[in-house]
Amino acid sequence: xxxxxxxxxxxxxxxxxxxxxxxxxxxxxxxxxxxxxxxxxxxxxxxxxxxxxxxxxxxxxxxxxxxxxxxxxxxxxxxxxxxxxxxxxxxxxxxxxxxxxxxxxxxxxxxxxxxxxxxxxxxxxxxxxxxxxxxxxxxxxxxxxxxxxxxxxxxxxxxxxxxxxxxxxxxxxxxxxxxxxxxxxxxxxxxxxxxxxxxxxxxxxxxxxxxxxxxxxxxxxxxxxxxxxxxxxxxxxxxxxxxxxxxxxxxxxxxxxxxxxxxxxxxxx
Amino acid sequence: xxxxxxxxxxxxxxxxxxxxxxxxxxxxxxxxxxxxxxxxxxxxxxxxxxxxxxxxxxxxxxxxxxxxxxxxxxxxxxxxxxxxxxxxxxxxxxxxxxxxxxxxxxxxxxxxxxxxxxxxxxxxxxxxxxxxxxxxxxxxxxxxxxxxxxxxxxxxxxxxxxxxxxxxxxxxxxxxxxxxxxxxxxxxxxxxxxxxxxxxxxxxxxxxxxxxxxxxxxxxxxxxxxxxxxxxxxxxxxxxxxxxxxxxxxxxxxxxxxxxxxxxxxxxxxxxxxxxxxxxxxxxxxxxxxxxxxxxxxxxxxxxxxxxxxxxxxxxxxxxxxxxxxxxxxxxxxxxxxxxxxxxxxxx
Numbered sequence: 134x135x136x137x138x139x140x141x142x143x144x145x146x147x148x149x150x151x152x153x154x155x156x157x158x159x160x161x162x163x164x165x166x167x168x169x170x171x172x173x174x175x176x177x178x179x180x181x182x183x184x185x186x187x188x189x190x191x192x193x194x195x196x197x198x199x200x201x202x203x204x205x206x207x208x209x210x211x212x213x214x215x216x217x218x219x220x221x222x223x224x225x226x227x228x229x230x231x232x233x234x235x236x237x238x239x240x241x242x243x244x245x246x247x248x249x250x251x252x253x254x255x256x257x258x259x260x261x262x263x264x265x266x267x268x269x270x271x272x273x274x275x276x277x278x279x280x281x282x283x284x285x286x287x288x289x290x291x292x293x294x295x296x297x298x299x300x301x302x303x304x305x306x307x308x309x310x311x312x313x314x315x316x317x318x319x320x321x322x323x324x325x326x327x328x329x330x331x332x333x334x335x336x337x338x339x340x341x342x343x344x345x346x347x348x349x350x351x352x353x354x355x356x357x358x359x360x361x362x363x364x365x366x367x368x369x370x371x372x373x374x375x376x377x378x379x380x381x382x383x384x385x386x387x388x389x390x391x392x393x394x395x396x397x398x399x400x401x402x
Numbered sequence: 403x404x405x406x407x408x409x410x411x412x413x414x415x416x417x418x419x420x421x422x423x424x425x426x427x428x429x430x431x432x433x434x435x436x437x438x439x440x441x442x443x444x445x446x447x448x449x450x451x452x453x454x455x456x457x458x459x460x461x462x463x464x465x466x467x468x469x470x471x472x473x474x475x476x477x478x479x480x481x482x483x484x485x486x487x488x489x490x491x492x493x494x495x496x497x498x499x500x501x502x503x504x505x506x507x508x509x510x511x512x513x514x515x516x517x518x519x520x521x522x523x524x525x526x527x528x529x530x531x532x533x534x535x536x537x538x539x540x541x542x543x544x545x546x547x548x549x550x551x552x553x554x555x556x557x558x559x560x561x562x563x564x565x566x567x568x569x570x571x572x573x574x575x576x577x578x579x580x581x582x583x584x585x586x587x588x589x590x591x592x593x594x595x596x597x598x599x600x601x602x603x604x605x606x607x608x609x610x611x612x613x614x615x616x617x618x619x620x621x622x623x624x625x626x627x628x629x630x631x632x633x634x635x636x637x638x639x640x641x642x643x644x645x646x647x648x649x650x651x652x653x654x655x656x657x658x659x660x661x662x663x664x665x666x667x668x669x670x671x672x673x674x675x676x677x678x679x680x681x682x683x684x685x686x687x688x689x690x691x692x693x694x695x696x697x698x699x700x701x702x703x704x705x706x707x708x709x710x711x712x713x714x715x716x717x718x719x720x721x722x723x724x725x726x727x728x729x730x731x732x733x734x735x736x737x738x739x740x741x742x743x744x745x746x747x748x749x750x
Contacts, residue, residue, distance in 0.1 A: 298489035301456050304476040305483045306503035306554065316506075320493040 163381060170374035187375040196372045200358035207269070207344075207354060208337040211276035216330040218277070219284025224318060226285065227292040238289070245282045252279060253346035260347060267349030275347040276337045283336060284329035291325030292318075331387065338380065407432045407557065407590055408453065413462035415448055415614075422448045424614040426462070430558075430592060435584050437593045437601040440611035441637070446594045447486075449611075450560050453592060454483045467557070477506075482551035486562040488543045490535045496522075496546055497531040503554040521549045524583065541572045552583070558590045565600065577604055598638050602626065610634050631744060635677045642683075642718055646676040646743075654743060657716065659692050661736070665743040673746040680708065681721040682740035691733025693718075697726045 170188070174181030190196040226237045244252060256278065260271045299321065303313035319326070341356035348357060355376065362369040408430040415423040422445045430436050438446040451457040452464060455476035463470050471479060482503075490499050497518055498505075504514045522528050525545040535543065544564060551559055564580075565573045581604050584591045595601055601608050602622045610617045610625065610633075618630045629635035632643055646656030651666035656676045668674065688694045695713035709726060711718045711734065718734065726732055 296487055296489050298485040298487060299491065301454075301476065302483070302485060302489040302491070302550075303502075304456075305454060305481075306550065307477045307506035309477060310475070312506075316502075317491055321491070 163378075166374045166377050169371060170378045172371065175371060176368070187370070187372045188379075190370070190372045191375050191379075196370055197355070197358070197376065200353050200355045201376065203269070203352065204338055204354040204356075207273055207276055208334050210273055211280055211337045212330050212334040214273075214277045215280035215284050215333045216326060219281045219329055219333070220288050220319070220322075220326050222281065223285045223288035223292055224314060227289065241282050241285050243282075244279055245286070249279075249340075249342040253343040256343065257346040267347060268352045271347045271349070272344055272352060272354070275343050276340065279340075279343060280333035280336055283332045284326075287329035287332055288322055288325040291322040295321055328391075335384065405432055406430070407434075407467060408592075409463075409465040410449075410452075411463045411465065413449075413452065413459045413464065415445075415452065415457065415460050422614050423452070423459075426614070426616065428609060428616065428619070430590060431607075432557075433588050433590055434606050435581065435591045435593065435604060436607045436609065437595060437605040438609050438611055439595060439598060439601040439637070442596055444611045445614040446596075446611050447562055450483070450562055450592060450594050453558070454481055454560050455479050480556050481558045481560060482554050482556040483560040484547050484551045484562065484564050486564070486566060488547040490543055490546055490550070492535055494535070495531070496527065496533050496535070496538070499535065499546055500550045500553055502550060507554075517553055521553045524552075525549045540567050541576065544568065544576065548580070548583070552587065552589070556589065558592060559584075561591060561593045563595050564593075565595075565597075573600070580604065602638070608638075610637060612637075628742065629677060629744070632675055632677075635742070635744075640680050640719055642678045642680065644676040644678070645746075646674050648672045648674050648743070652738075654741065657693065657713070661692070661741060662738040663741040663743060664739050665741075668743070668745065675744045675746055677742040677744065678736055678740060680719045681706070682736055683718065683720045683722070684735045684737075685720065685722045685724050685726065686733045686735050688731050688733040691735055693734040695732060695734065697728050697730045697732060700726065700728060 168180075169178070171183055171185065172180055173184040173186075191201075222241075226234055226241070229237060253275075256271075256275050257267070260267060260274075265271050295318070299317055300313055303317040304310065308316055339356075340354075341360065344354050345357050345360070348354070353361060355373075359369060359373060406429045408428075410426055410428045413423055413426040414421065424445075426445075426449065428449075438449055440446050448457060452459050455471075455474060455478075459472060464472055466479065466481070491502065494502065500518050500521060501514050504517065518531070519528070522530065525548055527542060527545050527549070530538070530542070530546075535546070538546065544567075547564070548559075561580075565576050568576060577600060580591070593601075593604065605622055607619065608622055608625050609619050612633055618625055618634050620628075625634065625638055629638060629641075635641040635643060644656040646654050648665075648668040648671065649655050649660060650670060651668075652663055654661055654663045654665070654674065654676060693713055695711040695718065698710045698712045698717065700707050700709040703721075706721045706723050707725060709720050709722060711720055711732060713734070720734065
């Protein structure tokens with residue numbers, strides 16, 4: 134009996150240690166960046182005392198202002214456009230008969246599985262064939278392009294769950310085909326639309342490769358700006374670490390918020 | 403009955419190669435409670451969806467109040483539908499669900515409030531205004547669905563198996579209430595069901611359908627007492643069906659015996675189907691009977707017993723209030739006016 138309970142304890146402890154180790158490995162890079170973001174030193178990786186000046190710089194001193202505004206600007210606009218278009222596409226695809234619907238979903242999924250480098254280069258070529266000047270608009274177009282499939286993917290399951298008679302009931306009660314979508318379909322797939330929008334926003338903020346190929350020489354978002362700085366052999370301001378930590382915190386915050394909200398909703402129903 | 407409100411003329415509908423409605427002709431009177439009855443897949447729901455405007459007929463015309471409405475959108479028809487799974491709007495509460503149609507019509511708030519309160523009283527859901535749809539029972543959801551359709555004061559209400567999801571007791575209660583509502587409001591109800599009892603209790607007129615075709619139209623009594631085909635006889639209630647021969651007017655032969663009947667006008671020796679309802683057999687003593695058999699099984703069904711009697715290798719189903727034991731020898735008799743005869747060519 135003794136050995137048995139000892140064995141069980143040992144297994145339990147090992148399991149716990151492994152779990153902690155796994156989390157440590159996953160989060161250590163973020164931890165490192167976090168430490169660097171509150172480190173007073175500008176050079177190398179030596180600890181030079183605690184500071185919040187990098188965070189302050191970010192907001193007050195216009196450090197990295199342009200790349201950050203570019204990133205957020207494109208992210209907001211592309212999220213708006215991709216969410217609107219993706220929702221419309223999803224509703225349209227869902228209304229097709231089954232065979233066509235499956236075909237359309239395959240087409241929709243191609244950009245998702247397509248490597249970014251292929252998407253980036255092909256978009257660059259298309260833009261230059263159309264003789265578009267690379268810059269804000271081409272980056273925006275590219276981001277809308279790669280975000281739409283994710284919106285479709287997250288709206289689709291909500292649509293499938295809807296009672297197929299719901300839209301017909303709206304028409305029956307006097308809605309035109311158009312207002313039926315706004316009054317009945319959209320409110321009932323709003324969670325899918327919201328998570329699609331979040332996904333599109335994250336994808337856009339996150340993107341480096343496609344932006345790199347479609348932005349030209351002048352226009353930079355945070356990731357291409359960081360890349361350019363490093364490749365010129367210069368070290369960038371630690372404010373970049375602060376930026377990363379803020380983005381990370383906001384993301385985690387949103388995820389925790391959504392999960393808490395969902396938990397509460399499930400408890401009610 | 404009033405005037406003809408809806409006329410379906412030679413309506414045909416195909417899904418791919420499948421003909422769902424086949425040259426369908428039907429008229430529906432004002433204030434009528436008409437039931438489309440048939441097995442699943444017989445086209446009854448499609449017929450309803452064509453009336454509602456959710457499907458378009460491939461051929462033929464649908465007339466409403468003298469106008470052809472084939473190309474009208476659902477929202478342009480004075481017809482409302484009560485869907486099979488209710489299709490209530492989950493994002494709205496009871497009040498807003500019911501008020502939906504009125505809000506679309508931009509009716510002022512006060513009128514909406516009075517009319518919703520009124521109709522909630524009618525469907526016995528007063529006080530449920532702010533409840534979420536997901537907190538309602540099946541029966542309550544059903545009532546909300548009916549209220550939501552009726553509040554628009556349509557000329558016709560289409561109901562697609564509205565009671566299918568309810569338990570027996572609730573279903574019977576709702577059958578009664580629906581019928582009462584229909585009488586009170588004077589609205590034409592077009593009701594779809596595969597439940598023959600439901601059809602018999604509620605309808606003014608029953609339309610029996612199979613494979614996209616109408617087999618028989620008539621009052622519940624007509625359809626039950628004078629089925630025009632084997633299929634109808636089998637579908638509406640239970641039946642014993644025998645193959646027989648018309649010897650002459652008023653005389654039919656089946657199961658090797660000759661019986662008096664009330665039918666005439668068949669050719670001599672015409673092949674016919676003879677239909678006898680289980681409750682139309684009388685159980686008498688074997689010595690006086692033309693048909694004698696052995697009780698094979700029996701089941702108590704509440705009001706009566708259902709017994710199966712084997713006569714010369716054939717099974718007869720009989721409903722009787724007299725108790726018999728398995729293995730008993732019984733005699734069966736049938737009154738001439740309870741023998742229904744159908745020409746054999748009517749086979750469905």
